[in-house]
Amino acid sequence: ELHYPPRLNCSAALLDDAVARGQGERIALHGAHGSWTYARLLERVDRIAHVLRGPMGLVPGNRVLLRGANTPMMAAALLAVFKAGCIAVPTMPLLRARELATIVAKAEVNAVLCAADLCEELDQLPACPPALHFGGPEAQLESLMAAQPATFAPCDTAAEDVCLISFTSGTTGVPKGTMHFHRDLLAICDTFARNTLRAGPDDLFIGTPPLAFTFGLGGLLLFPLRIGAASVLLEKLTPETLLQAIERHRATVCFTAPTFYRQMAALAARFDLASLKKTVSAGEALPVATRHAWQEATGLRMIDGIGATEMLHIFISAAGDDIRPGATGKPVPGYQACVLDEAGRPVGPGVVGRLAVKGPTGCRYLADERQRDYVQGGWNLTGDAYEMDADGYFVYRSRTDDMIISAGYNIAGPEVEDALLRHPAVAECGVIGRPDPERGQLVEAHVVLRPGHAPSAELTAQLQDFVKSQIAPYKYPRSIVYAPSLPRTETGKLQRFRLRGKETS
Numbered sequence: 337e338l339h340y341p342p343r344l345n346c347s348a349a350l351l352d353d354a355v356a357r358g359q360g361e362r363i364a365l366h367g368a369h370g371s372w373t374y375a376r377l378l379e380r381v382d383r384i385a386h387v388l389r390g391p392m393g394l395v396p397g398n399r400v401l402l403r404g405a406n407t408p409m410m411a412a413a414l415l416a417v418f419k420a421g422c423i424a425v426p427t428m429p430l431l432r433a434r435e436l437a438t439i440v441a442k443a444e445v446n447a448v449l450c451a452a453d454l455c456e457e458l459d460q461l462p463a464c465p466p467a468l469h470f471g472g473p474e475a476q477l478e479s480l481m482a483a484q485p486a487t488f489a490p491c492d493t494a495a496e497d498v499c500l501i502s503f504t505s506g507t508t509g510v511p512k513g514t515m516h517f518h519r520d521l522l523a524i525c526d527t528f529a530r531n532t533l534r535a536g537p538d539d540l541f542i543g544t545p546p547l548a549f550t551f552g553l554g555g556l557l558l559f560p561l562r563i564g565a566a567s568v569l570l571e572k573l574t575p576e577t578l579l580q581a582i583e584r585h586r587a588t589v590c591f592t593a594p595t596f597y598r599q600m601a602a603l604a605a606r607f608d609l610a611s612l613k614k615t616v617s618a619g620e621a622l623p624v625a626t627r628h629a630w631q632e633a634t635g636l637r638m639i640d641g642i643g644a645t646e647m648l649h650i651f652i653s654a655a656g657d658d659i660r661p662g663a664t665g666k667p668v669p670g671y672q673a674c675v676l677d678e679a680g681r682p683v684g685p686g687v688v689g690r691l692a693v694k695g696p697t698g699c700r701y702l703a704d705e706r707q708r709d710y711v712q713g714g715w716n717l718t719g720d721a722y723e724m725d726a727d728g729y730f731v732y733r734s735r736t737d738d739m740i741i742s743a744g745y746n747i748a749g750p751e752v753e754d755a756l757l758r759h760p761a762v763a764e765c766g767v768i769g770r771p772d773p774e775r776g777q778l779v780e781a782h783v784v785l786r787p788g789h790a791p792s793a794e795l796t797a798q799l800q801d802f803v804k805s806q807i808a809p810y811k812y813p814r815s816i817v818y819a820p821s822l823p824r825t826e827t828g829k830l831q832r833f834r835l836r837g838k839e840t841s
């Protein structure tokens with residue numbers, strides 16, 4: 337059971353309380369240009385909060401769009417918006433003007449804080465709310481901050497006041513806004529992070545997910561602050577530069593998506609990764625082949641966890657001895673999950689159905705229609721096809737909409753992908769159903785080869801035979817398309833709709 341006082345400001349609970357406990361001189365954030373102690377971060381947050389409520393003229397409840405890569409300044413801006421009693425609307429750095437315009441309208445944004453290197457797209461908006469830039473040569477925000485008092489009394493918010501409107505990254509293209517309370521930002525620290533991740537004050541967090549994605553907001557900012565630990569915030573990471581950063585900072589806890597772990601596993605031998613203790617994979621399904629490759633390369637057992645923007649963070653996961661390869665895990669303490677049929681009735685173990693989840697952090701859509709269709713009695717339908725095994729472990733099959741139906745068989749693309757990834761020639765792959773006059777849909781694999789391998793008819797036949805030797809033969813990809821790379825979102829998700837849209841011969 338989680339208990340929070342009825343009046344609660346999450347920023348004060350995370351940061352002011354840490355400094356009051358004597359954490360002030362410990363490092364909170366490492367960035368590319370230096371490190372900030374807890375006291376320094378608090379001071380930055382307080383000055384930004386003053387700018388919001390003073391020169392920017394905002395009042396509690398106003399919505400502030402944030403745009404920036406992972407930097408200490410971006411983290412401070414987020415915490416300042418919460419502290420001022422405003423509502424943060426973080427946006428992914430790669431979003432373009434059109435998507436930003438949708439978010440500005442849907443979330444009724446009142447003001448913008450934007451990293452100087454990302455302001456171009458914003459300048460193209462037909463109606464951009466008042467904006468301040470930070471981190472650049474102009475540094476409008478920083479110069480206003482310098483003139484403000486160094487301490488700000490936290491806005492007296494209710495635990496159930498909205499502090500965050502987060503838009504789903506969307507594998508389908510349409511961004512959906514979800515609302516979260518001050519209480520929720522602490523609740524993810526006190527459920528998944530406390531019970532499953534179990535990190536401590538001497539841990540050093542690192543990873544790729546943007547702070548604008550709740551996977552990153554939790555993993556790289558809220559979780560470390562809640563326990564007095566430190567976090568490394570770096571922009572534009574690649575599998576290679578993330579490995580370098582882990583080695584250089586001696587990071588202990590890493591958050592990223594399966595595709596990054598796959599690529600890191602292939603390079604890991606060149607780095608000293610002995611500092612790493614816990615690695616968390618989320619964003620899309622973790623293939624058993626990737627789990628094994630990572631364990632082989634690092635000796636670490638991956639903590640897989642399914643989370644969603646709607647639920648704020650991870651709600652089914654497993655760590656340590658509870659890990660069962662092939663399963664995501666069990667509901668995180670505090671959450672409930674079940675598998676439902678089309679009519680909304682629970683199905684028994686071993687039957688694939690629609691995943692429903694309920695817990696302290698979900699689920700509130702900005703749009704009422706969505707709330708009506710996807711949330712019933714506090715249960716949220718995530719859009720995932722799952723099955724529960726006899727021991728209560730939840731096994732991912734596919735996104736509900738991505739199940740391939742070929743000649744009457746239901747085939748889950750990720751299962752075929754997992755089989756292909758076990759083949760030494762395959763670096764990345766994505767499996768979709770292509771419309772087919774005879775079979776309804778045809779299983780088609782899009783494959784990126786590892787260096788040293790080239791496409792050929794022989795390789796195609798080899799890969800097909802290989803899949804047939806790993807899983808039921810009817811699931812093998814009748815079509816294989818070779819590609820230099822696969823389309824992914826900023827959050828590491830394969831964009832299957834883009835593979836389906838591709839013309840093939």
Ligand code: 3UK
Pocket residue numbers: 504505506549550551552617618619620621622640641642643644645646648649650664718719720732735827
């Ligand atoms: C898929 C997974 C299988 C699944 C997220 C951790 O991904 C996050 O949020 P999004 O709203 O997407 C949610 C959807 O992504 N998914 C995520 N993790 C897994 N599928 N195994 C997994 N481990 O389809 C889910 O419905 O972008 C992840 C924390 C916070 C997040 N927002």
